[in-house]
Amino acid sequence: MSNEQKALQDIRNAVGTEVGEYSVDEFISHHLEELPSSYWKAKTGFEVPETHQVIGLLILRSKWDDEEVYDFTLPDEVTDYVISVKYDDSGVLEDIDMES
Numbered sequence: 101m102s103n104e105q106k107a108l109q110d111i112r113n114a115v116g117t118e119v120g121e122y123s124v125d126e127f128i129s130h131h132l133e134e135l136p137s138s139y140w141k142a143k144t145g146f147e148v149p150e151t152h153q154v155i156g157l158l159i160l161r162s163k164w165d166d167e168e169v170y171d172f173t174l175p176d177e178v179t180d181y182v183i184s185v186k187y188d189d190s191g192v193l194e195d196i197d198m199e200s
Contacts, residue, residue: 103168103170103187103191104160104163104170106191107170107172107185107187108155108158108172110185110193110196111124111155111158111172111183111185111196112152112155114196115128115151115152115155119195119196120196122197122198123183123196123197123198124155124183124196124198125151126198127181127183127198128151128154128155130181130198131154131174131178131179131181132148132149132154134179135174135178135179139176139178143157143175144156144157154174157174157175158172158173158174158183159172159173159174159175160172161173161182162182167186168186168187168188168189168191169184169185169186169187170184170185171183171184171185171199172184172185180200181198181199181200182198182199182200183196183197183198184196184197184198184199
């Protein structure tokens, strides 16, 4: 599993947890409210997608070279927000945040 895949798995694992409450869960609920149903229909086939379908859309926006930080966002530049996944020097998950 690549580091990028590990970061996406950690995002999936954070859903519905204390770690995910103000990061992954907030990112998803915010975008479900703010983006038109036509965006979701075009991307997922559903006007109101499930959480796992939104996570399935995430793309890597950037990887910080000086740290193990991966920023994921939605395709087509529809948002300035990212889900940022941070690891310590030994590859242990440090934090997941929603950032703009």
